[in-house]
Amino acid sequence: MNKILEIKNLHIHFRHHHQAVKALEGVDLDIYEGEILALVGQSGSGKTVTGLSITRILPPSAEIINGEVIFGNQDLLKAGPARINAIRGRDVAYIFQEAAASLNPVLAIGRQVAESIMLHQNKTRKEAWDLALDALTQARLSRPESIMRSYPHQLSGGMNQRVMIAMAIAAAPRLLIADEPTTALDVTVESEVIGELLELREKFNFSILFITHNLSLVEKFAHRVAIMHRGRIVEQGASRRIFASPVHPHTRELIDSIIRI
Amino acid sequence: MILEVKGLKKYFPIEQGIFRHASGFVKAIDGISFSLNEKETLGIVGESGCGKSTLAKLILRLLNPDAGEVVFSGLIRELRKDVGIVFQDPLLSLDPRMRLKDMLREPFLARGLKRKADSEIGSLLGEVGLGSDILSRHPAQLSGGQRQRACIARALASRPKLLVLDEPLSSLDLIAQKQILELLSGLRKRLELTYIFISHNIAVVKQISTRVMVMQSGKVVEEGMAREVLGEPKSEYTKKLLEAAK
Incomplete structure (x- = not known):
């Protein structure tokens, strides 16, 4: 190896x-x-x-x-x-203990995940949105469309941590x-x-x-x-x-x- | 019997709109009854949001119930003296600007026992395994385990009969968890205390409890002797919790 x-x-x-x-x-x-x-x-x-x-x-x-x-x-x-x-x-991507503390409380989940994809992978807004939706689905979040429009405080601790995982893997880290x-x-x-x-x-x-x-x-x-x-x-x-x-x-x-x- | 809880209910309104009208209720505690004998340790397990901490606050009368009653063997004004509490995060429950010495002196001053304070503090420190060198320190200068020991010492200052321990281990690392658990078991035997031990960690509850109560959404799912409830669980929910802890 x-x-x-x-x-x-x-x-x-x-x-x-x-x-x-x-x-x-x-x-x-x-x-x-x-x-x-x-x-x-x-x-x-x-x-x-x-x-x-x-x-x-x-x-x-x-x-x-x-x-x-x-x-x-x-x-x-x-x-x-x-x-x-x-x-x-x-x-190199990170996830931390307090997922809610790592997310921006005033931005919708979709925008945050898409933003990190746009930043790291040079995608347009539309492409990034679709990739974000895909990443949330990969991280086993049910109803990903409605989660994209939700804010961190509306989600449970486990869901927020899944969002962080989605954001981390969206960039295909090593x-x-x-x-x-x-x-x-x-x-x-x-x-x-x-x-x-x-x-x-x-x-x-x-x-x-x-x-x-x-x-x-x-x-x-x-x-x-x-x-x-x-x-x-x-x-x-x-x-x-x-x-x-x-x-x-x-x-x-x-x-x-x-x-x- | 030291404590009896009968048909306890606590509903929190969900307020909405500009006039904050209640659009519904969160049934945090939805009809809970149990009794507690002296020198018993009742472990309360459940996931976050099931109402464990609300129950603790109701027992201590830090919250008032919407229905039901908490009967304590003794006068209600003695409740504060006879029931101690240790919370989850020792750093949040200690005043960051106070030295340990002043913090431990307060329970004595509150009861007009100024003269006894210093000698009592000495013996309290011995009981929880802290040296007197830490008395001049502030909470930030202590380790997590030392802070929780200080919280336990403060809770014991009024010589309570019942200690409510609300997730006392959850903000500590495993080695500190084990040490505090051993300290609590030792104190219970030496001082003949009764415990209500609240935790989401079923392995820890199994270790310390004589009786166990499993909670879900403000209700009791299962209750009985620790050996029976955790050895041969009847409800699916208890089985699921045990499975996840393996």
Whole structure:
């Protein structure tokens, strides 16, 4: 399998009152074509910062101290604004925990999805509208025509997250970064949304970087798991191996914290 | 019996138009009855919007019911003292501008126990596993788990008999969830508390509850001993929740 992304020795600090908070302290992580890689860690371990650093959508106080993010023979950390903008949302797409917070509350869904298609794929308004409708159908939203005219507050959490997924896959990305995409959803909706995400991956063959604090959630579908602790990847390997014979004490601690039914 | 809820109803009007006339009602709680014995833990499970949190607010009289009653063993003015609450998001339920010390002192000041406060705060911190070094900190300077411990300490300050725990684990990561769950189990035994434990996470409810109530759209779907309801569920809805949690 080919590597599509390589993170090498990444160090990121946050400036805070003349002090540096070390968020990432030498992260090395590879993502292969078509795989589902789960990045798991406690809150504050640096997993979200790792995801955001890939297309440099970090908060202003973040400082990249050292490292490389290689995507398609290029270091994204050194790419110019035009190049990085071409990659954001197109080759690398994101979905986040609070779907409603990622959507614009005063614009209808159809306009938002179509707008991102027009921006990334150079389509006319009419073409983009049809593609948006198609993307919503792909993401298993029933009555896509009426959803195109709805506003985020009129939809449930699960529906909003499906809209985000539709928007992400409409650009035919090579890598989808899903940062706690189901944490705000009910368990029944959570398993539906994950099932749909996996189906879409089968169909379009993009890679997924699935960021979560919930190790038990990824047990069923991740190909590989990377465990993050205090700004470092402390253990990574095939999913089955991680669960069957964890090596690092923190991995064991995470596995022990799973409350099983 | 410590608490009895009889035929409780709470309807919220859906207001529309310029004059805000009610065009309909959301039946948040639609006829719920149950009773709670001392030292019992009643787990309430259901999906978002099923009325779990509204029920908690009605029990605490933070909302007034449209019909039905909440009977508490004791005087109604003692309800505030005898029933504590812990909410989902500890950061939202702590005042960002107050140091922990002042926050934990308030329940004592409210009851005119200023002199007892400092020694009591010391023992509260011990009970929830926090060091006294955090007393001078603000909520933003604590981790999620520490914040929730502080909320539990504050809820215990009035030495309540009943604790209503409304999704106390949902904003924590798994390791912190497990630690807080263990803390709550320990406290229940040591302090002989009664719990109402509200959660959408059926695995957590199974772990802590003696009795379980499954809710859907403001109604009780199934209720009984935790072992029976979650071991051999009768309703399709409970089965579906269990299946999704696997």
